[in-house]
Amino acid sequence: MSFNFSDFSEGYISSLISSLEELSIPTLEEIWSIIEDARNTGNTIHLIGNGGSAGTPSHSAGDWSKELKLRTISHTDNASSLTAWANDTDFNNIFVGQLSTFINEGDVVIGYSGSGNSENVINGILYAKQNACYTIAITGNYNGMGGGKLAKIVDVALVVPSKSMERIEDTQLIVNHIIKEAIKSNNGL
Numbered sequence: 074m075s076f077n078f079s080d081f082s083e084g085y086i087s088s089l090i091s092s093l094e095e096l097s098i099p100t101l102e103e104i105w106s107i108i109e110d111a112r113n114t115g116n117t118i119h120l121i122g123n124g125g126s127a128g129t130p131s132h133s134a135g136d137w138s139k140e141l142k143l144r145t146i147s148h149t150d151n152a153s154s155l156t157a158w159a160n161d162t163d164f165n166n167i168f169v170g171q172l173s174t175f176i177n178e179g180d181v182v183i184g185y186s187g188s189g190n191s192e193n194v195i196n197g198i199l200y201a202k203q204n205a206c207y208t209i210a211i212t213g214n215y216n217g218m219g220g221g222k223l224a225k226i227v228d229v230a231l232v233v234p235s236k237s238m239e240r241i242e243d244t245q246l247i248v249n250h251i252i253k254e255a256i257k258s259n260n261g262l
Contacts, residue, residue: 085239088235088237088240089240089243089244091235092233092234092235092237092240092241092243092244093244093247095234096231096233096234096244096248097231097232100229100230100231101231101248101251101252103229104209104211104229104231104248104252105251105252105255105256107181107207107209107228107229108143108181108252108256109256109259111143111179111180111181111207112141112143112256114179115144116144116177116179116180116181117144117145117146117175117176117177117180117181118134118137118143118144118145118146118180118181118182118183119145119146119148119172119175119176119180119181119182119183119201119206120133120134120145120146120147120148120149120182120183120185121148121149121168121172121182121183121184121185121193121194121197121198122149122184122185122186122191122194123185123186123191123193123194124186124187124191125187125238125242126185126186126187126191126194126241126242126245127149127185128149128242128246129185129211129242129245129246129249130147130148130149130150130183130185131147131149131150132246132249133145133147133246133249133253134146134147134150135147136249136250136253137249137253140253140257140262141253141256141257141260141262143256146175148167148168148171148172148175148197151171154167154170154171155167155171157170158170158171164193165192165193165196166193166196167193167197168193168194168196168197168200169196169197169200172197172200172201172204173200176201176204176206178204178205178206179205179206179207180201180206180207181206181207181208181209182197182198182201182206182207182208182209183208183209183210183211184197184198184208184209184210184211184212184223184227185210185211185212185245186210186212186221186223187212187213187215187238187241187242188212188213188215188216188218188221188238189210189212189213189215189218189219189220189221189222189223189224189232190218190221190222190223191223194223195222195223195226198210198223198226198227199226202226202228207228207229208226208227208228208229209227209228209229209230209231210223210224210226210227210229210230210231210232211231211233211245211248211249212224212230212231212232212233212241213232213233213234213235213236213238213240213241213244214232214233214234214235214236214241215235215236215237215238215241216236217236219232220232231248233245
């Protein structure tokens with residue numbers, strides 16, 4: 074039996090399209106509204122993520138700060154800070170440590186985790202909640218976990234309806250592009 078790349082590619086694309094079509098538009102709109110409000114009030118968006126879901130915060134912080142003039146910090150980008158917090162305390166505290174320096178009441182903290190069970194992201198979100206920040210999760214149904222612990226503790230959870238880590242991570246970036254483009258359209262940018 075030989076591998077058929079065309080069939081594989083078509084299956085992947087079909088699965089991704091299905092995940093996108095099943096996204097909760099009301100939840101997406103709620104996230105957009107929170108971020109739009111933060112932009113209008115001058116609050117900062119803090120992005121945290123683990124593993125493959127650490128790349129989306131970096132990409133989004135670049136897009137959102139440049140194109141939207143939105144104060145956005147990706148806490149996955151500072152390798153020195155990440156490794157210092159991991160070494161001096163615990164890997165599960167890498168985002169708590171950084172957030173303790175940067176967050177203010179009313180800021181928004183968005184956590185990305187394909188499974189929803191990344192302890193460092195969960196701890197960062199719990200810290201943000203204790204400090205009067207809005208909390209959002211963009212997670213997935215990896216291995217049927219339904220967004221994991223993360224989805225249960227945030228103010229708003231968008232759970233990508235896929236058990237595939239790859240489709241979840243693909244969709245996380247698409248969601249951030251949807252939010253960015255909606256803010257640009259709404260503000261004539």
